[in-house]
Amino acid sequence: MPSMQTIDRAAVAHLILETLQDFDLPEESSVPAGFSEHTILFGRDGLLDSIGLVSFILDVEENLRARFGISITLADERAMSQNRSPFRSVSSLVDYAVQVAAERRGR
Amino acid sequence: MHSSPVMVISGARKGIGRYLAEHYLSAGWRVFGCSRTESDLHAEGYFHVCLDVSDEAAVCGLFATVREQAGRLDAVLNNAGIGSMNHALLTPASTVQSILNTNVTGTFLFCREGAKLMRLAGSGRIVNFVTVATPLRVEGEAIYAASKAAVLSLTQILAYELSGFGITVNAVGPTPIETDLTRAVPSPKLEALIGRQAIKRWGQFEDVANVTDFFIKPQSDFVTGQVIYLGGVS
Numbered sequence: 001m002p003s004m005q006t007i008d009r010a011a012v013a014h015l016i017l018e019t020l021q022d023f024d025l026p027e028e029s030s031v032p033a034g035f036s037e038h039t040i041l042f043g044r045d046g047l048l049d050s051i052g053l054v055s056f057i058l059d060v061e062e063n064l065r066a067r068f069g070i071s072i073t074l075a076d077e078r079a080m081s082q083n084r085s086p087f088r089s090v091s092s093l094v095d096y097a098v099q100v101a102a103e104r105r106g107r
Numbered sequence: 108m109h110s111s112p113v114m115v116i117s118g119a120r121k122g123i124g125r126y127l128a129e130h131y132l133s134a135g136w137r138v139f140g141c142s143r144t145e146s147d148l149h150a151e152g153y154f155h156v157c158l159d160v161s162d163e164a165a166v167c168g169l170f171a172t173v174r175e176q177a178g179r180l181d182a183v184l185n186n187a188g189i190g191s192m193n194h195a196l197l198t199p200a201s202t203v204q205s206i207l208n209t210n211v212t213g214t215f216l217f218c219r220e221g222a223k224l225m226r227l228a229g230s231g232r233i234v235n236f237v238t239v240a241t242p243l244r245v246e247g248e249a250i251y252a253a254s255k256a257a258v259l260s261l262t263q264i265l266a267y268e269l270s271g272f273g274i275t276v277n278a279v280g281p282t283p284i285e286t287d288l289t290r291a292v293p294s295p296k297l298e299a300l301i302g303r304q305a306i307k308r309w310g311q312f313e314d315v316a317n318v319t320d321f322f323i324k325p326q327s328d329f330v331t332g333q334v335i336y337l338g339g340v341s
Contacts, residue, residue, distance in 0.1 A: 051271045058223055071167065 007068055007101060013037060013094045015067060019059050020090065026052060037091040046088070053087055060097065072100045111152070113137045113177040114323075115169070117160050117217055118187030120146045122286035123236075126312035127184055127319065128153065139173050142187070160187045160213030170220040182232040182323045183221035185214045185258075190251035192292045203250050210254035211261070218265055218276065226272035232323040233269075235262045237280040239340040243303055247296070255280075259334055266332030275328060279318040280336035284310040305339020 020035050025047055040046045042053045057075050065071050074097060079086050086096030114131055118124040119140025128140050128148060137152045146155040156172065158165035173180055189209045191202050218233055225231025237259045239245075240252040258278065265276040282304055283289050283297045301307055318335050321327060 055226070055272075058226065062223075062227075071171075 007070075007098075009094060009098050011068075012064075012097050012101070013090070015063055016060055016090055016094055016097065019056070019063050020047075023052075023056055023059060035090065037089070037094065039090045041089055041093065042085065042087045057087065060093070064097065064101070068101075070101055070104060072097070072104050074100060109137065109177070111135050111137055112181040113139070113173065113179050114182040114184065115139045115141070115173060115180065115217065115221060116184045116186055117141055117213065119148070119155070120144065122288070123281065123284065123312055123315055124184070124186040127186065127316060130312075130316045136181075137177060139169065139177075141169060159209075160217065161208035163216055166213075166216040166220055170224055174224055179228060180221060180224040180231065181228075182234070183217055184319060185217050185233070185235045187213055188236055188255075188288070190248065190288055190291075192247045192251075192296070194247060195249045198250060206250050206254050207257075210251075211257045214258050215261060218261070218269075222265075222269050222272065222274055225274050226269075228273075230273040230328070231269075231275075232327070233265070233274060233276045234319050234322045235259075235276065235278040237262075237278045237334055237336075239280050239282050239300070239304070239336050239338065241280070242336065242340055243300065245300060262334065263332045270331060273328070275322070275331035277322045277331060278334040279315060279322070280334055280340065281315050282310040282336075282338040282340065284312065284315070301338075303340075308338070310337050 017035050020039070026049065041056070042048050048056055061072065061074055079096065084092070086092050114136050116124050116128050116138060119128045120142035124140065125148065128138050132138055132150050132152055139154045139156065140146060140148070141156045141158050143159060144157060148155065154176065156169050158169060160166065187209060189206055191198065191206060214235055221233060222231065235258050237255040238252065240248045241256045241259065245252060262276050262278045269276055283300055289297060301309065314337050318337070322330065
């Protein structure tokens with residue numbers, strides 16, 4: 001298990017894309033041929049409905065804990081109050097997860 | 108790998124929680140109990156953790172332990188609770204905060220962390236504990252009853268929010284039972300309260316277990332957001 005000292009953005013992006021690959025998307029979703037950081041998760045043209053987003057965020061948190069040994073809460077008040085939701089796309093979620101993980105490490 | 112089901116019970120050191128821990132251990136469950144102080148219950152399949160149920164980090168730690176040691180969670184019984192029999196005009200804010208922390212925040216944290224584990228299996232049972240003091244509007248129990256009214260509301264809304272994960276959330280409302288909580292209440296008050304029940308007798312631990320048995324059994328997967336008050340109170 002890599003420690004938090006070695007976590008970088010690419011590792012988090014890889015983990016989130018893997019989590020998305022494994023995620024059980026609703027049948028009515030228009031699933032693209034492949035996922036990338038440009039993939040829209042939530043909101044207009046997003047893959048996930050609100051309950052799907054909850055499950056997906058929990059899966060990401062669980063995988064971050066299992067692989068990197070860090071327990072973080074992604075869906076906190078700060079995330080919910082941002083004008084640009086960190087859950088809009090894979091890319092924005094990666095950025096937010098890296099930011100929260102770094103803050104956690106700095107405590 | 109164990110196949111026996113796993114349960115978390117808060118407030119498991121004494122009273123109703125202790126009875127339920129022993130009841131479910133004897134039925135083959137593995138039980139993770141918790142309380143503020145150590146338990147003298149030592150039995151195969153029983154694990155005890157000392158914590159304050161309103162301490163978020165400690166509660167997360169308890170459920171991490173359940174995940175690591177048992178790898179599954181089938182039921183949570185949110186039994187831990189405190190009360191304070193006092194006239195509202197004599198109740199300090201610190202008492203209000205303490206009751207809300209234990210009864211509302213604690214119940215919420217156990218629901219949240221329990222549901223995170225249960226959703227991995229796509230099923231689970233949460234039973235919260237409310238009180239007949241709420242529907243009976245018992246004087247002197249304004250804050251206790253109000254805190255349990257919040258637990259009831261939490262139960263009903265979580266029933267909706269967690270149904271997509273196959274998790275049911277229900278509540279049981281015991282009548283007065285002889286526990287530390289009721290020993291602090293004057294006898295005439297309790298007798299008057301029991302007199303307002305449809306069935307006028309003290310509750311027994313077995314009465315509570317009968318309801319939790321019903322809520323957590325597999326066939327109750329279509330029962331959620333419900334409260335059962337004992338003694339015919341409604």
